Amino acid sequence: MMPRILVIDDEPQIRKFMRISLTANGYEVVEAENATQGIEAARTQSPDLLILDLGLPDLDGQEVISAVREQSEVPIIILSVRAQELDKVEALDRGANDYVVKPFGVAELMARVRAVLRPHAAKGGDEVVKTGGVQIDLTRRVVTRDGVELHLSKKEWELLEFFARSPDHVLTHKEILKAVWGPAHTDDTAYLRVYVNQLRQKLEDDPAQPTLLVTEPGVGYRLKARD
């Protein structure tokens, strides 16, 4: 069955090119041109994914996220512009799953859509995440790089495990700190930088130009499971 995607954007041109490209990629597209219509459509059309522009004429996109989240756990990708990192973080905190920065290429959008629609790593299942030459076995708690087992400290493993459970998803600093270090440390980004750096030294081919554990400036990190 074709996944159904609800596109909420007030610009007809943007809706048009998204409709064309998404349909070409085998998705069914439903459109809404403002927040009210969008919230209504999210309730009645039961979409599998929402693509939501934050700048809407009638209501702030953030409100739409909250409204939708009251009813369902449907994944949401927001469209935002650069230099609005705070908005992105807020949207993610309100329950959005990922974001794409405008202007964007279709390839980037499709990658996000695929990642978000992919079922989450099995909770406690026998999932193995592969990325580049690195293989993360969540069940056995073993990490190998090019077949060689890596030795991680306890914190390093906890961090990597958290990333591996949401591959290709952006994870905010707060989210990561809360999950790995606990709610009291949500502002201690320095810890996070240090450990991400250590992980990169162990996982990346060129730690100076990471390709697996990439930075989302001002927002957080993303573990790239596939390119």
Next chain:
Amino acid sequence: MNDDRDDRPSPEALLAEAQREGRGRLKIFLGAAPGVGKTYAMLEAAHERVREGVDVVAGVVETHGRKETEALLKGVDILAPQMVEYRGKSFREMDLDALIKRRPRIALVDELAHTNIPGSRHVKRWQDVEELLTTGIDVYSTLNIQHLESINDIVEQISGVKVRETLPDSVLSTADEIELIDLSPQDLIKRLEEGKVYVPEQARRAVHSFFSPGNLTALREMALRHAAERVDRQMVDYMRAHAIPGPWPARERVLVCIDEKVDADRLVRFAKRSAERRGAAWVAVTIETSHAHALTEAEKDRIDAAMRLAIQLGGESATLQGDEVVDTVLGYARERNCTQVVVGRARKARWFGRMGKSVTESLIEKAGEFTVVVVGGEDEDRPKSVMTRHKPQTGWRLWLGYLAALVATAAATGIGFLIDARLPIGNISVTYLLAVMIVAIKFGLRAGIMASIWSFLAFNFFFTEPRRTFAITDVQNILTVAYFLIAAFIVSNMAARLRTQIQATRESARRTTNLYEFGRKITAAATLDDVLWAVVHHVATTIHGRSLVLMPGERGLAIAAGYPPEDEIDDKSAGAADWAWTHGKLAGRGSTTLPTADWLFLPLKTGRGPVGVMGVQMTEDADMPSPAQLRLLETLADQAAVAVERTTLVADIETARVATERERLRAALLSSLSHDLRTPLVSIMGAATTLGTYDEKLEAEGRQDLIQTIQDEAERLNRFVQNLLDMTKLGSGALKPRVDWVDLNDVVSSAVKRTERLARRHGIRIEIAPDMPLLCLDAVLMEQVFFNLLDNACKYAPPGTPVKVWAIKTPKHVAIEVSDLGPGIPPEDREKVFDMFYRVNLGDSQTAGTGLGLAICRGIIEAHGGSIHAEPGLHGAGTCIIIHLPLPPDLADIKGYE
């Protein structure tokens, strides 16, 4: 001033005409004495206007209870008087502000010479009228001829009554219209006897001597003559203003010489009358010789007062410099076409004073074509002027002087005994003379004379035969003591004069030093605040009081500086300050306008207009500044005004410079927008239309190329817009770094990733020292910095050459270099490339820049407390941008947290 026979309207006449424009007209109902019916005539005229439909308001009308006058008041709007409290009593005065607010076409203001109750805005009612006229209100007023300043002394001579309420002649002469209210003396006396003339209580006794037929005839004549002269003058003025060719007499001028010795007021009044009679202009001159500094304050004040009086009476005034008094005066007289020279009577040659002729005598001798009028003075005025020359000493200092005279005489006597046996008697008298001289120099004339007498007595008693008696037998000795006494007097007189001169010189030196000090202070002050502070501080210390400067702000005058600091002044003072500001004249305590205010205000004026107002308040014994202090204050105010203007000029220039800069930026922005926005659009549109039109005909490769072009150009456009947005935020101060712990590697690699497409043609090498700590930065902004730098490097450096990012930690900061092997930046442009819209001109080959990238980098780096500059690369090749960032706070406590 030789244009009297010119056919063109004389500039003076035209100027006077122009000054009248927008000004109300003054009509004066002139009478010879009280009771002739001036008020009645004024009211009748007012009624005529009212009938014509003109808006007439009675500001103040004194009916003195006369029924027919009161009846005439009906039908005219009467302004309610304001009550002014003075010494516990309430007085009715004209409400000037209400009248100005009411703005009638014509205001009736009775008794022009009236003196206002202290506490009113102006001392005199004619000043109120002046203000009404400047606001464009016409005024009808009344005046008795006896109140006119210039004939004040004559009236006193004739009638024996001293008139205290006087009016400057200039007020009458600038009146637009004068109506003479004439009544024969007989009729007037009859009216007086019928009780129809109001006589104030205190004048009742004098009334009959004043209203004698002789007096009244004289006064009437004066009033008639004034009115007639005026008619003449108006005629001439009209002809001049309208360039009607003669015949009018070449304008005569009367010159009156003022010095510190003469009864100057009398001279000035005389000159004014003389000039008036001849229909001539007149000028009062004073000569400043090189001895001028030796004048006492009282003498300077007298000269100043005479010059002021001259101006008040409608004359000119001039101060001439020169030591040859006679030649200077005659030269000036010739230059100004003067025909008559008025001087005071020659002083009696002073006791052993100036030898030879007096100034007056030699003036008469050299006068040639001029008529010289010598005016006599009253003798009782004389000693006053001599006395003021040597200020008598008072109190303990005088007694100290007498004591010193005694001691000096005793000492001289002692020395006398020592040399008595060996030397002739003449030597002893010289010793005494020496003592007298020392005392006179040190303690002044009185002590000197005292010493002379003591010495004379001691000399006589101890050293002339027969000794121990005051008797003298030897004729030779009689001569010796007589000569001694004379010599002693002369010596003490001369020594005392020397002392006075030294004091005067010192005083003048102090004044000069004061001014010099002030000049130095305010020249050194760079900002307006510094200047104002220097001004108030200096003025306050100079007058031993308080000082303020007020400058115009958004809501009128406001205190700009004060010493001691002051935040507020009371309403009355504020009113005086406002008046001083709008009229450019002194106001407040010690002046004639609002004298009951706590402060005295001096306008700060320069050639370009007023810049503010300076307020002073004496705290020590004196209630108001002495005339000498006032002169100094006026000089200081002038200097201060120039200094204030200088700083505002500097500020103006700065504003102009900023405006020019802004204009340049605007122009640059426009050209940048039109070029940088349009170029990518041209490519995108071209590629898209090609694809749309020739899709079928295109090779797969060509199609791909065009699609790539659209994508690349769209990205370029996006970068440009992003730069503009960043720049706008930087410019508006909205861009505040949100710092957080950041791994420099992370930031650089994000930037590298964003430049991927451009960087493909270059190898980007990143070398970040392994010991680089986490930094406290705004990751997003810093990424933008690196993106811009890498973008630039890739754009300008030839394909295939490496671009390098290199970072180390030094003890002082974090140093980051981004270098390329491109053409480099010429040395003179290395600073300018960080300016907005500045582009190094490299011909047509490279035009992709926006001229904003580096400006944004500098803005962001500086917001982080760092610095950025450009240098040539290694071995002088290419460009190396060097960034210094502050070291982060210590992170030791982070390590090992697990």
